[in-house]
Amino acid sequence: MRVSYQHTNVYDGNESTLLRFTDEDGTRACVLVDAGAGVDLDSHLEADEYLNAILLTHGHIDHYRTLARNVRHNAPIYTSPATATILEHALPEAQKDNELGDVSVALDALEPIDDWASILDTLEVRPVSAGHTPGATGFVIRFRDEAAGDELFDAEQHVLVTGDFTTRPCAGFSGLATSYPFDIDAVFLNVSTDDSYMASLNESLRTVLERAYAGSRVVVATSSLAGVHYATVLERLSTALDRELPITLAGQAAKLANALELDVPGVETREVFDGTADVLEEGRITIAGPDSPTKGSTSRLLNAIEDDSAGVFVQLATGNADAVSNVSCTTQYVEFRNHPPPETVDEFVRDLAPRQVVIKHARGETLNRFQRRFDHCFTWGTNDEDIHRLYEGGEWTPPDWLAETTATQIRTRQWEAMQNRSFDPDTRLSPLRRGSVDLEAEGVELETLEDVFARTATDPYVTSDRDTDDETDAVDTETGDPRRNDGNDSVERDLLERLEAIEAKLERSEETVHARVLADGNGERILRLLEPADVDVDAGDIVEITITESGTERE
Template sequence: MRLHYQRANPDVGGESLLLRFEDVVDDRVACLLVNSGRGVSVDELLDESRGEYLAGIIINNAHPEYYCTLGENVREETPIYAAPDTATILAEACSAPLRDIEHPDAILTQLATVDTWTQLVRGVQLHPLPVGHAPGAAGFLLEISEEADAHTLFVADECTIRRAAGYSGIGLDLPVAIDSLVLSGATADPFAPALTETLSIVCERAREDATVLVTADEPTGIHAAYLLGHLGKRLGSPFPITVTGRTATLCEQLGYSIPNVTRLPDAPPEKVLTPGTVAIAEPDAPVQGPAGQLFEALADDPEAAVLRLTRGVATPITAAQCMVQSFPWHNYPDPETLATVVEALAPVQVVLAERPTPEAERLHLPDSFVWSIDDDLVYTLYDGTDWVAPAEIDPDAAQHIRQRATAYHDEPTPSEYELSLPLPVRTGTIDFAAEGLDVEVIQERLLPAESPDGSWRHRAPNDEDVASHDANSAASSATNGRKTSETTSVDASLQALREQIDNIESVVAGQIYQASVVDAGDDVCLFRVQNPPASFEHGQNVSLIIDSAETLQTVDVSEQENGSEPSDTDNSTTDANEIV
């Protein structure tokens, strides 16, 4: 048997690869596509003149970029393998497609749920294993039998030790030996701090009685709803959460019962969007589907907040008065996690699919052969005799690794451990630390703003509050023997803060008008306002707010000396790169 590896889309998404099993099927090369992601074309990957054919497709998780080209690449009678809950999410996406999924009926017909050892071709079996990362996500352990020998390849993809919405992370104590471990590259930006920061902001906006819309793809929306619902219960001051669209349907199909969360798959915006609540809908870009409908309903509400949980580069949103923010939801392993996984599983060979823009240093794993691959060339992982080491590995070091692995891997075949292999299933209890969420940080961030009776809602400070704060500051300074200048500094800071709040309120109270920039020459710049109000008069002075990606400037517009009619606007704001 010879095993070859090729990345299927390294320059586009990087989530897909092709495995070629040579000499396991007479006169043919059985190929296994792992994820049908962005830009993947099976027609371009397979060389039918060499006898290559598509024996199966694996889908590791149900983020849309993992199956977006599945309809284009599925072949008649080619099974599509997925763990049970990933298969559920994928089937729902095909039953009522929001995105342009080709041939959804063929996908549903050939979708095969896998929860035990399943034969790919003669001599090759596969079994799902938990890997964390996303609800229902799974890696796949492949057992390759060759006469009396058995070899193992574990496609763990974007594994995490963290749980994901209750689903276990990758197991570090598997009862089987792993010969080759296939992983996605590490990220230099740890996920846990970003997760804590993102959910803190959601809680803060809900506490301030803002209408909050969280947009995300289905697995991410489920993940966020799970954590926010339990977080509200832990804080003791829950805020209502409504999950809508397919995300709501899937929460029910997957058996979630989350505190403070209501599922309304087909509810109109007025039933979902209310101050002090959080709505969660798909997709992450709110331009279509449930998220698009909800965004349209609150776009003109300056008190509302739209928080996008994105897995890639966030696309810009059209002009809106509501706040729109994007937060990366990159639940990937960091270098330390990958090193921990490799040390625990002790594979002979590690294959790292580097990301399009490598975000972390290459790992130093002295006890394994490490392939770091960032192109679409075909690499031989097993040559019929041994697991292959990269050319830069010293031959003596390679022999040492093989000897260590031979002694460690002298065990029965993996399929004999069927009853003891873990499955990607959800636990029944919440564990914030295991999810990577720091509840104490969120509590410290929220509690100082609570009212004295401990109520959840934030009460804006009035004049008495400010006077009391100033008096307390002065008394504290006197008690501690501090100088009067410290109190003066605090008073000045408070006054500056009040002035900033007044400026913001004046901007929010204005009207939005679109305007075009006109270069009149001689350093004269005019603004032609679309549909100007009747209240505009020639020579009138107004304030102009220019909102750009880099700065926000206030400009006083006066009568032009050359006699041209000025184009003025009221105070207004809009999205980045728009002129108002």
């Protein structure tokens, strides 16, 4: 078996690669990994070559922009079941604003898989969950080469194509595994990284929770897939905090959530809404796309709250969206790209201990930096569209620009790394189906958010229903009889307590109302009343306040 690779859009995104597998009898399979901008297979395939398959890692347009134009020779598009569902909705929608070719051709070629699929008798592929976005995968490619050994196990070689990835789970979908029940001999490594993702996630969560619990209308503008991810995290977080939080997914994000059959309790989906009042209300978080409010659902929603000084418009920017300004509502702009930090990429390669690493999705200095980053494997950081041979005659070959002494040193370090890596033959390949959402695994600083937002008996703004599991834990305040706790009692008690507080305040000559100071994420401070005030004020009114300071306490 001979294995080679060729980058197909190194100057546009460098996420797309053509792999060639040639058997001893000359049989050749050509496999395209992703179809980003600038990919033209006619300029790469030889006259006697045929495309055997396209491997699509996930449903972001920078990875499928030329998909429809590059389907040929009846080649299937292998992808995860979730990504296939996403594409069925995303391709027709994206075609409205992009030149994607005949998307019906791509839709007809979609072939979702969740196990091994055969390309040749000696060549198979299988998707593995990769975090990053709902349904995202990498692919393990397994080929057999009798020249590699006498035993079947020795003859099997494995290549891992990561696509964009994280080792964190995403909306319940597993992150990319760092250990497999076999050796990973070569990795095609997408090195898109982001140091700030977790900070951005938690900053935005704190803002939307503060303002929603304070009664503001909150709009979150982001891409459809990111919106689905964010809604599942918010819902799970509100459950952990034991605080009700109305959440609505609107427009295309709602369509994707419904198509994926996520059915997240507490998240309402509105694919179409006649008026913005249908999806906006005080204390509700409404999530819609795109991240730049120049069109679509977010344009309508921003228009509805832009003059509302209590309203909040949060942009989770997954691309190059322009930040919103010149509006009366509070705005927050957060870059929201779910990639791993560079240290995680280092750990990933160290744990796998592959023989070969091919750097992808990078150019210029980033490409050069990663090419120098790993000293225990042969690292290919080629900034061209030449054909590079990785494997032949049972051997993985080093780059031809390396001196033999350097290659020998790398082989020595490679052997040492392989001895030190963890290997469990009973390890299973990661499932593609969605599981439960683990907030802390996804990067949510749960303990910090619980300290601020969880229900407590000392917080006069909320009441707790968690004192006992007994369904007769409530007592009628007039008769003293036990009262069944069916959920409505909590609301009734809360209303009665507030009415009693108002009546008590009517008897005072002066009124003291406690308030909590909130931050809106842009350096501004907002007061949220912790109890009803016996004054007639509306959002946007200007009032005078007196701050009483006692020691370190402020009221």
